[in-house]
Amino acid sequence: MQEISPAVARQYIDAIAAFEAWEEAQLEATQVRGGMYWHAGPPSAPEARYLVRTTPTGAETSLGPQTPENQAIYERFMQRKRNSVERMAGLKAALDQHRRLNRALRVGRVEPLVVSLLARLADTQLSPHFRVVGTHALYAYEAAAGVRLDADALATRDIDLLWDTRKRIQFATQLARVGSSMLGVLKKVDSTFRIRKSQQYTAVNKEGFEVDIIRRERVExxxxxxxxxxxxxDFWVAQARRANVLLDAPEFSAVIVATNGTMARMTTVAPATFVAFKRWLAAQRDREALKRRRDELQADAVQRLMDEYLP
Incomplete structure (x- = not known):
């Protein structure tokens, strides 16, 4: 374990500030998606005008005839939309600059594919339905602590996403809005992802990187x-032993940086939960010995982060 240099720390702090401002701007932009326009009245009253609100999908809702109140609504909306577009453009330029600096200073060491996958989940508003669990969670912990964990603790070629079955109706609704299957969401990042026929909770790409989607054991x-x-x-989600512990645990979130400088937010479980869960895994005699040793290694590493760096 090694602390990052002051120069890298400064750049990471600045990059996070820009990224979080971008997240806020994106949230504000959702409130002014679509548009407004004045619709001409019927032939019997051609001088009349009606305010219409449109959605990105093309749906329209009439807000009523032109009145001082509706005129004010229209002007406020259009001003907010102009402000949003201007702010998003400025922050996009700032993020591009931070991406270049991140890469030049080697701020991040996460595989770019992982960051792209998390960014895609955020863009499609599907990220609230998943938590990253397993080895990749270490990248969130080390980023928040400002250290580099030993490579042995981080070695993996898959990412585990814990899906929240309690929100399955909301998930289905949002996935329908996206107009895609879950595999389709991944294929927008890497078109070579395919569902493994022998393990249908796993998608694998041409380079052997795997995405596993798991769930809590069946309850209620x-x-x-x-x-x-x-x-x-598409994915058939697999039940995982004691995944309810991870689902019910406090949330932990951090901005992670890829080797190419791109950034994304990773949401996982609280470090204390990670440590306890890994120690439980390491005690399971039916688990492979190599995996149990790695479980202990990861638990020890995160415990040290908690003792020395994390609040």
């Missing part, structure tokens, strides 16, 4: 089995 009214969409080729 959880349906089983669960497929993430009606698409013929």
């Amino acid at each position: 009214d959880d349906p089983h089995p669960i497929k993430l969409s009606d698409d013929e080729d």
